Amino acid sequence: xxxxxxxxxxxxxxxxxxxxxxxxxxxxxxxxxxxxxxxxxxxxxxxxxxxxxxxxxxxxxxxxxxxxxxxxxxxxxxxxxxxxxxxxxxxxxxxxxxxxxxxxxxxxxxxxxxxxxxxxxxxxxxxxxxxxxxxxxxxxxxxxxxxxxxxxxxxxxxxxxxxxxxxxxxxxxxxxxxxxxxxxxxxxxxxxxxxxxxxxxxxxxxxxxxxxxxxxxxxxxxxxxxxxxxxxxxxxxxxxxxxxxxxxxxxxxxxxxxxxxxxxxxxxxxxxxxxxxxxxxxxxxxxxxxxxxxxxxxxxxxxxxxxxxxxxxxxxxxxxxxxxxxxxxxxxxxxxxxxxxxxxxxxxxxxxxxxxxxxxxxxxxxxxxxxxxxxxxxxxxxxxxxxxxxxxxxxxxxxxxxxxxxxxxxxxxxxxxxxxxxxxxxxxxxxxxxxxxxxxxxxxxxxxxxxxxxxxxxxxxxxxxxxxxxxxxxxxxxxxxxxxxxxxxxxxxxx
Amino acid sequence: xxxxxxxxxxxxxxxxxxxxxxxxxxxxxxxxxxxxxxxxxxxxxxxxxxxxxxxxxxxxxxxxxxxxxxxxxxxxxxxxxxxxxxxxxxxxxxxxxxxxxxxxxxxxxxxxxxxxxxxxxxxxxxxxxxxxxxxxxxxxxxxxxxxxxxxxxxxxxxxxxxxxxxxxxxxxxxxxxxxxxxxxxx
Numbered sequence: 305x306x307x308x309x310x311x312x313x314x315x316x317x318x319x320x321x322x323x324x325x326x327x328x329x330x331x332x333x334x335x336x337x338x339x340x341x342x343x344x345x346x347x348x349x350x351x352x353x354x355x356x357x358x359x360x361x362x363x364x365x366x367x368x369x370x371x372x373x374x375x376x377x378x379x380x381x382x383x384x385x386x387x388x389x390x391x392x393x394x395x396x397x398x399x400x401x402x403x404x405x406x407x408x409x410x411x412x413x414x415x416x417x418x419x420x421x422x423x424x425x426x427x428x429x430x431x432x433x434x435x436x437x438x439x440x441x442x443x444x445x446x447x448x449x450x451x452x453x454x455x456x457x458x459x460x461x462x463x464x465x466x467x468x469x470x471x472x473x474x475x476x477x478x479x480x481x482x483x484x485x486x487x488x489x490x491x492x493x494x495x496x497x498x499x500x501x502x503x504x505x506x507x508x509x510x511x512x513x514x515x516x517x518x519x520x521x522x523x524x525x526x527x528x529x530x531x532x533x534x535x536x537x538x539x540x541x542x543x544x545x546x547x548x549x550x551x552x553x554x555x556x557x558x559x560x561x562x563x564x565x566x567x568x569x570x571x572x573x574x575x576x577x578x579x580x581x582x583x584x585x586x587x588x589x590x591x592x593x594x595x596x597x598x599x600x601x602x603x604x605x606x607x608x609x610x611x612x613x614x615x616x617x618x619x620x621x622x623x624x625x626x627x628x629x630x631x632x633x634x635x636x637x638x639x640x641x642x643x644x645x646x647x648x649x650x651x652x653x654x655x656x657x658x659x660x661x662x663x664x665x666x667x668x669x670x671x672x673x674x675x676x677x678x679x680x681x682x683x684x685x686x687x688x689x690x691x692x693x694x695x696x697x698x699x700x701x702x703x704x705x706x707x708x709x710x711x712x713x714x715x716x717x718x719x720x721x722x723x724x725x726x727x728x729x730x731x732x733x734x735x736x737x738x739x740x741x742x743x744x745x746x747x748x749x750x751x752x753x754x755x756x757x758x759x760x761x762x763x764x765x766x767x768x769x770x771x772x773x774x775x776x777x778x779x780x781x782x783x784x785x786x787x788x789x790x791x792x793x794x795x796x797x798x799x
Numbered sequence: 800x801x802x803x804x805x806x807x808x809x810x811x812x813x814x815x816x817x818x819x820x821x822x823x824x825x826x827x828x829x830x831x832x833x834x835x836x837x838x839x840x841x842x843x844x845x846x847x848x849x850x851x852x853x854x855x856x857x858x859x860x861x862x863x864x865x866x867x868x869x870x871x872x873x874x875x876x877x878x879x880x881x882x883x884x885x886x887x888x889x890x891x892x893x894x895x896x897x898x899x900x901x902x903x904x905x906x907x908x909x910x911x912x913x914x915x916x917x918x919x920x921x922x923x924x925x926x927x928x929x930x931x932x933x934x935x936x937x938x939x940x941x942x943x944x945x946x947x948x949x950x951x952x953x954x955x956x957x958x959x960x961x962x963x964x965x966x967x968x969x970x971x972x973x974x975x976x977x978x979x980x981x982x983x984x985x
Binding site for chain 2: 444474494573575579583584641723725728731746749
């Protein structure tokens, strides 16, 4: 083996000299490769190579290695709406670090979750499967340890892996998550965690975190994980509690937006959060207070994303790292008179989804209009690393879209929601195409809905009873049934 | 105190609170459909105030009316509990067809549901104090005790239960409730 290395090194050395300093050593104007190799020259080079090989540190390991595998950093936030970023034109939130990822990568303008709820969506990101397949159908259904995460597949492929942050899937404490070297999470408040002083479970050991702000605390661990990079590439799954309800920005961002016109939607009002049974989702404060704190908390996430980017840059890892930022679901801020999420309207199901990977993305700053889903994360990462995508994965790789703006996206997809006790929202199935959305409710407890998203992007006019709507509804109903069949849909009555 | 007709001492106070509650909820729900933003805000703010008063503090008013119209303690209990129980039914109607019968009944113990009648009882307990003081001082009904067993029991029990439900911002009761739910149904 050593002989092979030395021979390869000799050859690469010779090529290197031929391109750079060869003319100084072997005479100007005369290419080393162009002249016959003498025995003396060969011995000189081999001897030098052997000495450098013995000294070890004289040469970077990369010279002997193949092209290094990219690292993965996936940052997942909670309830972060697709438009709560300055790169999506938010009127006052400033997110320079997220904007940077978008400007240096691809921003997916039509990214969605297949279930707009924390636990099912998070399990879908991990497994690449619909909720009805991975089984975490609500926030009360436990993680099935038979599920295979992309972290496990990456571990098998030689990656150092870490899951840091919100797990939020019930069970007795945290699961034995296969394929992660570091597992740092929390179980406080049913796994939702709290913004300040949230105890963490660090590789199985509970740790008091008095005085810590959770987004910063989790990022500290993420940065330490990156700093400890060894010979293997790494995959960091950083899953924030922010910006979930209970919104609390860090102290230095408190009151940041106190004097800002919040520009809430016209149908929104102060009391949305405490009327129409919205108290069941835990909102006890007027809309404006909650929204202001939400926006300030988004800024804190952006700051911590910046720390990750800076660390990667400082370690010269940035361009060999696939960075993906996403939210686990959207959020209503008064649209349709609603608060929270779960329903199949755009505000609830659309998420931010940003990818930065300069080695693949040739046109940074692109905005991709193709419809993509949270279940696409796992197959995309596997595909980018040229690993096999197992057949149980239901999402599609985004590699082609990342490479080319013209790559086709999906034409339609299935949205599903299962009843979550004690929330008065029925089970939902819906199909969304590029132009239409058709929604059905469990036991028809609410009327079916059909929206023309191009003519009515705010989904205010249900056209299901209109003449054109009746025919469309039939077609979309058939498409919904087709998607259900194709994905093995089944309804879970209890969660 | 003169015992007035059942309509005046029982039905009227119920209709008053229930009527304000229903009308204000209806007005609030339709307010967002108005094109005029100013009108929307005025209607939503005003109706929200009346929703709050009727749902959570309605018993303060209805019990006072019933008391001075000669309703018995049992009748006053009915006066105070009927509107919040209607409110509970209204809330629970949103859950019909979604959950099993067992879960549906368990919902009644959710603090947002059971909280309504409990807060009404607390308001009744508070209202009883001032009603009894006024009755003693102004009407001269000296036989009436400010802290009789019945109204004190209502006041103390409802106060303790409301405190339990609100402890730690309601999180303590909620997670306890959900733990029981998980054991029973999941």
